[in-house]
Amino acid sequence: MLMENCGLFAAYSKENKYNVSGRIIEGLLALQHRGQESAGIALSDGSKITTYKGKGVVNRVFTKDVARKINGYFGIGHVRYSINGFSNYINAQPLSVKYKGEFFSIAHNGQIENGNKLKEEYEEKGSIFMTTSDTELIPHLLVNNLKGVPSSWESSNIGKLIDQNIGPSYSLLLLFKNKIIAFRDSYGYRPLALCETKNGIYVASEDSAFKFFPTKDATIREINPGELIEIKDGKVKSYFINSSNKHKYCFFEHVYFARPDSNIFDENVHLMREKLGALCAQENPVEADIVVPVMDSGFSAALGYSKASNIPLEMGLMRNKYVGRTFIDPDVEERKMGVRRKLSPVKEVIENxxxxxxxxxxxxxxxxxxxxxxxxxxxAKQVHLRIASPKVVNTCHWGVDIPTQEELICATKSIDEIKDLLNADSIEFVSLEKLKEFLNSKKQEYCFKCFQGGN
Known part of the structure; x- marks a missing residue:
């Protein structure tokens, strides 16, 4: 099955006053860093659901002509990034299915850990799957266990079914003709936030997606692990489906995936990355003239390294803002070519x-x-690499693009071998021990599997 790390956004207009398609598009644009392969929206006008999706980035899928034609006063949106490379239209989300004469839609961020096992079980019972995405397991689960038309299903029953049968990680949006459901797994691997304003209710993978509209009087909070949010009749209702498990927040969200201006897991991402950079400087000092960030992902960490080491920060590499993130490009050769398109060295800054x-x-x-x-x-006279996170030595099973262990440079090579392969004068990382010491008691809430050896 296909594993994914994606972006979710939902919008609900209170009292059915305005078309939310434009707001969902804006929300997806703010989450574009979480996926560039496809984008989609499913909207309800209270009686029917309309879905529009396509391959490519948000602006390419939702042109002005398209945006004018899609209408609804509440709906959900999705930007997708597949991990196993199945980049095609059929896997684009939201996934909309028809059951007993009604459509309902699902958007998913994460990976269903027991997906392969569940798929085999459903196929043995005669179920047919139309996509390679593990998200498709969820409608199979619901229609096989709930009675009546989808709009009549109780939100708490939906949450209990998913919690009892679907292995993490997941943050989910479900759209019915009469309501939106947002649900975060009991471990809280993937972030999910809720925003309520005077006129609307919004859900997003990151709270930075709420910043395109005034939030002065808004109420913004993280949806808790194991919490299901129902948005219906202009009101928010919360159900705690499962709150007994320990949290396993994905630390790689702090390291790379989330936007610097987001707040996830009760921490600001930029400030966390700056602290990690300072931690790296304390653990791995080196004599040098300037600190240069790999733009944009390394900027916050480089700032922290510079402050802690008292070595000046310089913009020795400039980023072309119109080029996407190379790490989330599913094609390895395209990723290589994208480096020179994305980054341009400033010779006057780095020479000698x-x-x-x-x-x-x-x-x-x-x-x-x-x-x-x-x-x-x-x-450049010397190039010393400093990485503001531990070595990535293990694959991830919960929806981040960390490939097979053989592809992981730190899993297969020593520090000296990596240094020689990259042609660096030195390379050092933040140790996992130092990171856990820095996090103190909060280390119990994070998942560090990608930084730890073994399966």
Missing amino acids: KRIILVDDSIVRGTTMKHIVKMLRENG
Whole structure:
């Protein structure tokens, strides 16, 4: 089954006063960093659901002509990033299905851990799957266990079914003709936030997606692990489906996936990354002339490294803002080509300098190898790599693009081998022990599986 890390956004107009399609599009644009393969919207006018989706980034899918034609006063949206490379239209979300004469729609961020087992069980019973996405398991689960038309299903029963049968990780949006449901798994792997204003109710993977409209008098909070939110008749109702498990927040959200201006797991992402950079400087000092961030992902960490080391921060690499994130490009060769399109060295800044090059993480090492090469081609005297997270040595089973262990540079090579392969003068990481010491008691709430060896 297909594993995904994606972006979710929902909007509900109180008292049915306005078309929310434009607001969902704006929300998805704010979450574009979470997926660039496809985008989609499902909208309800209270009597029927309309779905529109396509391959590509949000602006490419939702042109002005398209945006004018889709209407509804509440709905859900999705931007998708597949992990196993099945990039095609049929896997685009929201996934809309028809049952007993009614459509309902689902948008999912994460991975269903027991997806393969469940699919085999349903196929043995005669179920047919139209996509390769594990999200499709959820409508099969619901229609096989709930009676009546979808709009009559009790929200708490939906939550209990999913909690008891679907393995994490998931943050979910479900759209029925009469309501929206938002549900976060009991471990809280993936972030999900709720915003209520005078005129509307919104849900998003990250609270930074709420910033496109005034939030002065808004109530914004994280949806708790195991909490289901029902938005119906202009009101929000909360159900705690399962709140007994320990939290397992994905620390890689802090390291890479989330926007710096987001607040996830009760922490501001930019400030967390700055602290990680400072931690790296304390643990891995080196004599150098300037600190250079890998833009944009390494900027916050580089700022923290610079402050802690008293070595000046310089913009030795400029980013082309019109090029997407190379890490989430599913095609490896395209990812390699994208490095030079994305980053441009500033020779006047880096020439004859000893450089500390700071980034948030290294997964395959493909991108970093080309960045070091560009710095040396432009006269860098030394290039010392400092990574503001622990070594990624294990695959992720919960919806982040960390590939097979053989592809992970830190899982297969020693520090000296990595240094030589990347042509760096030195390379150091934040140790997992130092990270846990820094997090103190909160370390119990995080998942560090990608930083730990074994299966």
